[in-house]
Amino acid sequence: DMLRGLAARCKTLGVPLPEMCIIDNCCTARGTLQGALPSLLVFNDIWHIIARYLATILNGTRNPARDTVMGELSGALLKKRSKDGSGAEYFSKEDQERNLNTVYEKWAAKGNVWSTAAPKVHSDQVAHARKGCLTRSRQDILSDGSRIEGSHKGWNSIMRSQPSGIVMFLALASDFVLRRNVRAASKRTDSMRRFVTITARGSHHVRLVNYIARRFNAAILLQKAVSPTATLPVALPILKKILTTEVFGVVSSSLAGDFFEERKTESSDNDLLALAAEENEDLENSEITAPHLDIDPTLLLTPQYQPVGSSFDQQRSSADNCSQSSVSASSISVSSVSTSSISALSQVTAPLPVSTTGMTASQTLFALASGVQPTSLKIGKGDEFFLFMDMRSEQQWASFAMNPSKWLDATRQYNTRLQEKNATRSSSTGEGAHFVSKSPHALMDKLGDVEATILKRIATENYKSTKGNEDFWRKHCGSVQLIKTEATDECKQRKIPTCTRCKTLMYANGLKGAGNHKKGYCSDGVRQKASSILWPQPEGIFAKGTDFSPIKLLESIRGLCERLGGTTISDPDLSMEDSALLDLLQTRLKTVNRQMVFTLVDGLEMPTNVPDTLFITIEGVRYLRVDCLSPHT
Numbered sequence: 001d002m003l004r005g006l007a008a009r010c011k012t013l014g015v016p017l018p019e020m021c022i023i024d025n026c027c028t029a030r031g032t033l034q035g036a037l038p039s040l041l042v043f044n045d046i047w048h049i050i051a052r053y054l055a056t057i058l059n060g061t062r063n064p065a066r067d068t069v070m071g072e073l074s075g076a077l078l079k080k081r082s083k084d085g086s087g088a089e090y091f092s093k094e095d096q097e098r099n100l101n102t103v104y105e106k107w108a109a110k111g112n113v114w115s116t117a118a119p120k121v122h123s124d125q126v127a128h129a130r131k132g133c134l135t136r137s138r139q140d141i142l143s144d145g146s147r148i149e150g151s152h153k154g155w156n157s158i159m160r161s162q163p164s165g166i167v168m169f170l171a172l173a174s175d176f177v178l179r180r181n182v183r184a185a186s187k188r189t190d191s192m193r194r195f196v197t198i199t200a201r202g203s204h205h206v207r208l209v210n211y212i213a214r215r216f217n218a219a220i221l222l223q224k225a226v227s228p229t230a231t232l233p234v235a236l237p238i239l240k241k242i243l244t245t246e247v248f249g250v251v252s253s254s255l256a257g258d259f260f261e262e263r264k265t266e267s268s269d270n271d272l273l274a275l276a277a278e279e280n281e282d283l284e285n286s287e288i289t290a291p292h293l294d295i296d297p298t299l300l301l302t303p304q305y306q307p308v309g310s311s312f313d314q315q316r317s318s319a320d321n322c323s324q325s326s327v328s329a330s331s332i333s334v335s336s337v338s339t340s341s342i343s344a345l346s347q348v349t350a351p352l353p354v355s356t357t358g359m360t361a362s363q364t365l366f367a368l369a370s371g372v373q374p375t376s377l378k379i380g381k382g383d384e385f386f387l388f389m390d391m392r393s394e395q396q397w398a399s400f401a402m403n404p405s406k407w408l409d410a411t412r413q414y415n416t417r418l419q420e421k422n423a424t425r426s427s428s429t430g431e432g433a434h435f436v437s438k439s440p441h442a443l444m445d446k447l448g449d450v451e452a453t454i455l456k457r458i459a460t461e462n463y464k465s466t467k468g469n470e471d472f473w474r475k476h477c478g479s480v481q482l483i484k485t486e487a488t489d490e491c492k493q494r495k496i497p498t499c500t501r502c503k504t505l506m507y508a509n510g511l512k513g514a515g516n517h518k519k520g521y522c523s524d525g526v527r528q529k530a531s532s533i534l535w536p537q538p539e540g541i542f543a544k545g546t547d548f549s550p551i552k553l554l555e556s557i558r559g560l561c562e563r564l565g566g567t568t569i570s571d572p573d574l575s576m577e578d579s580a581l582l583d584l585l586q587t588r589l590k591t592v593n594r595q596m597v598f599t600l601v602d603g604l605e606m607p608t609n610v611p612d613t614l615f616i617t618i619e620g621v622r623y624l625r626v627d628c629l630s631p632h633t
Helices: 003-014 025-035 046-055 064-076 093-110 120-131 152-161 166-187 191-199 206-226 272-278 280-284 284-290 309-351 362-372 383-394 404-429 438-461 471-479 548-566 576-588
Strands: 018-023 041-044 079-080 589-592 595-599 613-617 621-627
Touching: 003 025, 003 046, 003 589, 003 595, 018 404, 025 041, 025 613, 041 046, 046 589, 064 093, 064 206, 093 120, 120 272, 152 166, 166 191, 191 206, 272 548, 383 438, 404 438, 438 576, 548 576, 548 621, 576 589, 576 595, 595 613
Parallel strands: 018 041
Antiparallel strands: 589 595, 595 621, 613 621
């Protein structure tokens, strides 16, 4: 619709249609664009081409060859970069194809640069170059990447500095576009420049100025009709009235969801390399960047191949040696200073002894303040860790196959065996540690950490422990299946991303397999980014990451209170849903004027049939009433 409006406006004004369009994903959008503008030539943005290559570099920004590769990729496409107001100059498509192949093969031969995702990405970009997508039909127009996306800085500044509703945002957006158009028109050489500089004098009050100019010109014509020989002022330039169907405002867009979560930081510099440097943070997180760049995120950790004794290994070894030397020198210096002053401060700085419960002083303070044993929240070293790894192999624990009831059963079994192991050691050696039951979340967090470690070790083929032995990690890396082998390439291993909230593998059944983790929200309906809401919440309270049911929450609260029945129940006897609900209530319940209320979660929609009597507004803030917990009930 936008392009048809542009075509209608150009036709009404009698000006040529746009000749060239620079976008990302040129081949995908070319048909749609040319449907509205048949003569339009569609080309790809050079920055996104380079970004695709950078996303496939092994170890991302930590690779010492990354900046050099970036510069050579830019030089393979551009004869000359933009500088001092002049646009970039592009190679022909034949030269671009040859140059890209040269750069890719050069670094592939050196090794430790490209990951296994690189061959496909390189093939796709060479196909673009072969079709001429990376050239320009006109070299006299500024069309390099840092220019065509420069307006994003303005849109981002509006959203950061002016948090507002849709009505206010539309007003701010209209003002932003208007002021930008005024600046652009002031640099033109046609009648538009005359209106902006002579009539409006740079003012953005375009309609008011245009109305005054029309009245002024009408008064001149009237005076000329009365006194034809009189000396009259020159008429002011005015805006043309163009009758098109275009409107400014919110429109329906099927593509909006695809771009909603993507954040881009644009550079004011025209240099593509300067723009790339500011994008390092996004490109470093390849699990987020790769899907937007049409790259399989599971291939980015595996090197294309690793020659023994490469320059990269030597550089890393040299860096490690330097680091160790620096630390040693630093330790000597600090030690000497500490020795000279320890006598005066020994009474206040000496570490406190570990208590009989096995907790440090800070853990003891935490336990007294919160009523929670801190050691119950994590799996420790030694027996706790080795027992966990053994049970993971025996029970085939995998995050994508676990649910709250399975976690509860696993926790009970683990606590039973840990207590038995501790009692056995205590009876034989007298050195058994104080036993503390672990919470289900301790096992869940530990399994997420272990799976991430195992996937990384498999991808890098590093199975050595700190003592140099490979038996332990080889055993546990192969005991539970976490890597899916594709039918088209049995040797290609796929690293599976893990949800940071529920610790579940995202693509356990392949990238498009049924039963995978939902995009954007966990199995309990809470969005992935809501890390403050503990997983798993009772079923029905949250849905799809966007919906919240007050009725289901009140039902869950009442059901929990009825099950407790006023008795004391230890934490392991509660289900994971109960524990998560209690944590949610602890953070969001408050008492105002003897009324227990629940602080609503921002950004969630509620059913339209929820009665208003369930809510109460206090000092301008809307809360959900929890009458079943209020003192007067």
